Amino acid sequence: MAENFQTRIEAVYGTLSKGHKKIADYIISHYQKASFMTAAKLGETVGVSESTVVRFATNIGFDGYPELQKYLQEMVKSHLTSVQRMEVAATRYEGSDLVDKAFLGDAELIKATRESISREAFAGSVEAINKAKKIYILGVRSSAAIASFAAFYFRFLNDNVVLIDTSSSSELFEQMFRITDEDVCLAISFPRYSNQTINALAFAKSRGATIISVTDGESSPIAPFATHLLVAKSSMVSFVDSLVAPLSVINALIAACAREKKDLVYDNLRMLEEIWDEYRVYSTDREDDE
Numbered sequence: 001m002a003e004n005f006q007t008r009i010e011a012v013y014g015t016l017s018k019g020h021k022k023i024a025d026y027i028i029s030h031y032q033k034a035s036f037m038t039a040a041k042l043g044e045t046v047g048v049s050e051s052t053v054v055r056f057a058t059n060i061g062f063d064g065y066p067e068l069q070k071y072l073q074e075m076v077k078s079h080l081t082s083v084q085r086m087e088v089a090a091t092r093y094e095g096s097d098l099v100d101k102a103f104l105g106d107a108e109l110i111k112a113t114r115e116s117i118s119r120e121a122f123a124g125s126v127e128a129i130n131k132a133k134k135i136y137i138l139g140v141r142s143s144a145a146i147a148s149f150a151a152f153y154f155r156f157l158n159d160n161v162v163l164i165d166t167s168s169s170s171e172l173f174e175q176m177f178r179i180t181d182e183d184v185c186l187a188i189s190f191p192r193y194s195n196q197t198i199n200a201l202a203f204a205k206s207r208g209a210t211i212i213s214v215t216d217g218e219s220s221p222i223a224p225f226a227t228h229l230l231v232a233k234s235s236m237v238s239f240v241d242s243l244v245a246p247l248s249v250i251n252a253l254i255a256a257c258a259r260e261k262k263d264l265v266y267d268n269l270r271m272l273e274e275i276w277d278e279y280r281v282y283s284t285d286r287e288d289d290e
Contacts (some may be wrong), residue, residue: 005027005031005071005075006028008060009024009060012060012061016056019052019056020052020059022046022047022048023043023052024060026042026045027042031072034072035072035073035075036069037069039057039065040053053065074217105242106244106245109232109233109234109244109245110233110244110248112233112245113231113232116231116233117231118229118230122252122253122256124227124228125186125212125228125230126256126257128184128227128228129184129253129257130257130260130261132158132160132182132184133183134160134179134182134183135154135158135160135161135162135184135186136164136175136176136179136183136184136209137150137161137163137185137186137188138166138186138187138188138197138200138201139166139189140166140189140196140197141192142241142243143188143189143190143194143197144166145243146188146243146246146247147163148163149247150186150253150254151163153254154254156268156269156272157254157257157258157261162175164176164200166194166196169199172196172200173200173203176200176204179207180207180208180209181208181209181210183209184209184210184211185201185209186212186214187201187212187213187215187222187225188250189213189220189221190216190220190234190243190246191234193220193222198221201213201222202225205225210227211227211228212226212227212228213226214232214249215229215230216232216233217231218231230253232245232246232248
């Protein structure tokens with residue numbers, strides 16, 4: 001994965017100072033770790049000053065170190081193993097208050113997603129979901145939890161929701177083989193991207209289905225399949241992914257779809273409340289429950 005960076009460096013390597021060459025050599029050899037280092041930490045690691053690292057970034061064509069860091073993170077995030085993620089986290093969060101770091105990081109991801117998400121793609125997604133004959137919801141591995149959440153609430157709006165069970169690749173296609181151009185596939189995928197999701201979307205696309213891709217950027221392998229692309233920012237905390245921003249996008253989708261079908265949703269919820277009450281689905285903490 002360092003090839004892209006290496007090609008960029010090779011074009012200017014002969015003009016770099018001794019300190020800048022040390023930085024370049026370290027990044028090429030240890031790009032996974034370097035991508036999450038601060039300028040100060042990278043400088044300390046290779047034996048140069050923080051200002052030298054900042055100047056290095058501008059000398060090789062970036063606006064500054066943050067842009068170089070973002071470039072490296074985009075380059076490596078979908079290829080880190082769980083072990084490598086732990087190693088990166090050890091460097092990234094060394095000496096930090098992890099509670100503070102995790103909460104602040106999540107807040108920044110939600111803010112960035114809110115500011116950058118396409119309102120046009122969002123509106124198109126709401127319209128497509130509410131018009132769909134069937135809604136197929138797909139999420140694999142860590143994204144499966146968000147897919148399950150989406151299916152749970154969309155079923156309050158529609159009786160045509162299919163949550164794809166991804167425990168088996170062959171069964172996945174068996175659950176989707178009836179998908180048509182009247183249907184929607186809501187797909188959720190974040191690094192490390194699953195080949196199951198990519199293959200399923202290729203199939204859905206071939207059948208003419210409308211595809212709503214919720215993922216972390218246009219470079220995601222599920223982005224090219226999207227009729228409507230909803231970009232939600234994600235990041236790493238240790239070996240796990242922060243998926244609060246994707247969950248916020250799903251929450252907004254559910255709320256927007258419900259608003260467009262509010263009369264139906266009211267009727268469905270009234271019936272459900274009667275059923276829940278009759279069969280004592282929820283605890284009420286009343287004395288007569290004893």
